Amino acid sequence: MPLNKKDLLEIQELSSDDIKLIIDTADSFKEVTGRDIKKVPTLRGKTVVNLFYEPSTRTRTSFELAAKRLSADVLNIAVSTSSVVKGETLLDTARNIEAMRSDIIVIRHSAAGAPYILAKGLKSSVINAGDGCHEHPTQALLDMFTIREKKGRLDGLTVAIVGDITHSRVARSDILERQGKSYFPDIREYSMQYCLTKERLKFAKDDAIVMHPGPVNWGVEISPELSEDKSTVILEQVTNGVAVRMAVMYLLSGEKATAS
Amino acid sequence: MKILIKNGRVVDPANKIDDTLDILVDGNIIKKVAKGIKAEGSVKVIDAKGKIIASGLIDIHTHLREPGFEYKETIKTGTLAAAAGGFTAICCMPNTNPINDNRAVAEFILSKSAKEGVVNVLPIGAITKGSHGKELAEIGDMVNAGCVAVSDDGRGVMDAEVMRRGLEYTKAFDIPIISHCEDANLSSGGVMNEGFASTTLGLRGIPKAAEDVMVVRDIALAELTGARLHIAHVSSAGSVESIRIAKKRGVKVSCETCPHYFTLTEDAVIGYNTNAKVNPPLRTKEDVKAIKEGLKDGTIDIIASDHAPHAVHEKEIEFDYASFGMIGLETSLPLILNIVREGVLTLKDAIAKVTINPARLLKLKKGTLSEGANADITIIDTESEWVVDVNNIKSKSKNTPFAGMKMKGRAVMTIVGGKMVYDIGI
Numbered sequence: 001m002p003l004n005k006k007d008l009l010e011i012q013e014l015s016s017d018d019i020k021l022i023i024d025t026a027d028s029f030k031e032v033t034g035r036d037i038k039k040v041p042t043l044r045g046k047t048v049v050n051l052f053y054e055p056s057t058r059t060r061t062s063f064e065l066a067a068k069r070l071s072a073d074v075l076n077i078a079v080s081t082s083s084v085v086k087g088e089t090l091l092d093t094a095r096n097i098e099a100m101r102s103d104i105i106v107i108r109h110s111a112a113g114a115p116y117i118l119a120k121g122l123k124s125s126v127i128n129a130g131d132g133c134h135e136h137p138t139q140a141l142l143d144m145f146t147i148r149e150k151k152g153r154l155d156g157l158t159v160a161i162v163g164d165i166t167h168s169r170v171a172r173s174d175i176l177e178r179q180g181k182s183y184f185p186d187i188r189e190y191s192m193q194y195c196l197t198k199e200r201l202k203f204a205k206d207d208a209i210v211m212h213p214g215p216v217n218w219g220v221e222i223s224p225e226l227s228e229d230k231s232t233v234i235l236e237q238v239t240n241g242v243a244v245r246m247a248v249m250y251l252l253s254g255e256k257a258t259a260s
Numbered sequence: 261m262k263i264l265i266k267n268g269r270v271v272d273p274a275n276k277i278d279d280t281l282d283i284l285v286d287g288n289i290i291k292k293v294a295k296g297i298k299a300e301g302s303v304k305v306i307d308a309k310g311k312i313i314a315s316g317l318i319d320i321h322t323h324l325r326e327p328g329f330e331y332k333e334t335i336k337t338g339t340l341a342a343a344a345g346g347f348t349a350i351c352c353m354p355n356t357n358p359i360n361d362n363r364a365v366a367e368f369i370l371s372k373s374a375k376e377g378v379v380n381v382l383p384i385g386a387i388t389k390g391s392h393g394k395e396l397a398e399i400g401d402m403v404n405a406g407c408v409a410v411s412d413d414g415r416g417v418m419d420a421e422v423m424r425r426g427l428e429y430t431k432a433f434d435i436p437i438i439s440h441c442e443d444a445n446l447s448s449g450g451v452m453n454e455g456f457a458s459t460t461l462g463l464r465g466i467p468k469a470a471e472d473v474m475v476v477r478d479i480a481l482a483e484l485t486g487a488r489l490h491i492a493h494v495s496s497a498g499s500v501e502s503i504r505i506a507k508k509r510g511v512k513v514s515c516e517t518c519p520h521y522f523t524l525t526e527d528a529v530i531g532y533n534t535n536a537k538v539n540p541p542l543r544t545k546e547d548v549k550a551i552k553e554g555l556k557d558g559t560i561d562i563i564a565s566d567h568a569p570h571a572v573h574e575k576e577i578e579f580d581y582a583s584f585g586m587i588g589l590e591t592s593l594p595l596i597l598n599i600v601r602e603g604v605l606t607l608k609d610a611i612a613k614v615t616i617n618p619a620r621l622l623k624l625k626k627g628t629l630s631e632g633a634n635a636d637i638t639i640i641d642t643e644s645e646w647v648v649d650v651n652n653i654k655s656k657s658k659n660t661p662f663a664g665m666k667m668k669g670r671a672v673m674t675i676v677g678g679k680m681v682y683d684i685g686i
């Protein structure tokens with residue numbers, strides 16, 4: 001069963017079957033990343049471009065590694081937003097990249113909806129790697145993958161999301177450092193009210209897991225006492241992120257290959 | 261040249277006329293309005309059976325972009341679009357480059373319009389120098405040059421004391437201040453209405469309160485000064501209610517809304533449609549309902565287009581970076597006719613809101629079909645069905661959320677000063 005999509009822009013556009021397919025595929029790619037030679041020829045000859053209008057070393061590295069493990073050629077382009085304002089438009093830039101025969105463009109942008117412009121204007125597959133306060137679908141997928149791995153299922157679980165939800169995508173890591181429009185007065189106030197501590201974790205079930213998309217602001221968002229705790233699965237999320245991104249790139253390429 | 265328009269349904273709210281009548285135009289004047297006028301001598305006879313004959317429509321809120329942004333729109337293309345939309349007079353906002361905050365710019369606009377304009381162009385001057393909201397502009401000199409009102413449209417006058425002085429000063433010239441009501445601190449960084457849609461799209465919202473608080477403030481200042489306040493582009497239920505109450509109290513406040521605020525909601529933005537990015541932003545179903553109620557009970561006096569042309573490179577970009585505004589001159593009339601069919605407004609009231617009401621606000625000798633009046637006439641086919649095709653519109657810019665949509669009703673002939681400036685055949 002293929003994933004009949006050109007792009008991955010938002011989680012909402014995926015059916016539960018689509019999500020299951022991606023997670024199942026990620027499962028088999030995770031096996032690859034555990035091998036000595038962590039590479040398969042699946043996307044050999046394909047070109048993946050990481051087009052980042054906003055720096056995010058973590059996300060970029062994860063996509064880059066995922067593409068390389070699939071044997072694709074990878075090009076990283078970091079565009080500073082200040083140079084964009086007066087220069088060529090986003091679509092101009094992307095069309096120039098596509099003219100060099102890209103197959104997949106992974107875009108990270110501070111403006112919500114930016115990936116949609118590319119998806120509409122390009123033949124390449126477009127993967128949203130975070131657009132403003134909107135979506136970061138591979139993050140959601142890797143969270144689901146991690147949850148299923150730990151819990152054996154996705155249905156019927158209770159998830160508590162802690163943070164600045166209105167600034168959702170941003171909230172998790174850097175809202176507190178940002179100038180301006182934070183919902184919270186300051187870092188101290190936030191950590192006193194919302195920092196996840198061992199004490200507060202007691203309100204959750206005994207086998208609850210603690211996830212974070214990283215980078216973690218230790219002592220503000222999560223108490224350091226939890227960093228080595230068995231409930232904390234943050235590093236496994238990072239590992240799973242690569243597998244999920246391999247799965248997404250593979251499925252968007254629409255080829256009949258096996259992960260092994 | 262004489263024109264005899266026969267058998268049309270003449271709707272002239274200023275004279276309380278709604279009847280099948282003939283209209284004889286002689287030169288630039290309406291000579292006679294009566295039944296059974298005979299064609300004598302050399303006269304062009306137009307059979308307008310089944311059509312509506314109205315005084316030429318007046319748009320009190322247009323952005324013409326000249327001088328400075330001719331790539332978006334010029335006086336020529338903007339007035340061509342106006343004529344195609346049935347407008348015979350348009351008032352252009354001062355946010356050009358340079359800003360129309362002095363006599364020289366006003367005179368440039370007027371002389372350019374006299375040369376290249378297809379319809380009457382009436383400039384609106386800035387309230388403050390550079391529309392910076394700090395020092396009052398030379399309002400008296402601009403009025404003498406031909407400006408019909410003042411506005412810092414594009415932004416609000418944030419300093420209440422400056423607004424107070426503006427209101428006090430304009431009293432001497434008996435012109436209204438047209439207020440773009442927006443609290444810039446509350447709206448800062450926002451790109452659409454704050455609500456469910458902005459949350460799901462991850463776009464920063466502009467709360468309705470950004471408009472509502474300024475409407476209330478300006479009403480208080482109008483009350484304090486006794487000056488004439490006109491509130492531009494009312495989009496929220498809160499504004500409508502505040503203005504309704506102020507009017508009951510006798511405050512000299514009037515207001516306008518735009519067709520998009522009674523036709524579309526914030527949902528038009530879904531999919532990051534930058535052509536639906538406008539300021540104030542498209543609101544919710546409840547606001548649309550309140551706007552219609554305000555139109556119906558007379559709280560909202562005028563319907564204006566807020567025609568705001570932008571080029572492709574300012575719209576086909578990230579939603580956050582796209583310019584605010586949509587063109588409207590060529591779609592206003594059919595959208596107004598929609599709410600007539602819906603029963604929100606009678607045809608007479610609808611026409612009043614784009615003819616005699618704006619004329620009275622700006623003290624223009626326009627907006628009626630009285631004998632002796634200027635021969636500014638619009639002939640409307642309320643039944644004609646057409647599709648908005650951006651390749652066929654007259655405006656230089658194509659930024660409309662109504663592209664591809666079916667419209668019903670349009671101007672079929674526009675006459676300015678006795679001259680046919682638009683005619684698609686009756």
Ligand SMILES: [Zn+2]
Binds near residue numbers: 414
């Ligand atoms: Zn405005």
Ligand SMILES: [Zn+2]
Binds near residue numbers: 321323413
């Ligand atoms: Zn405007």
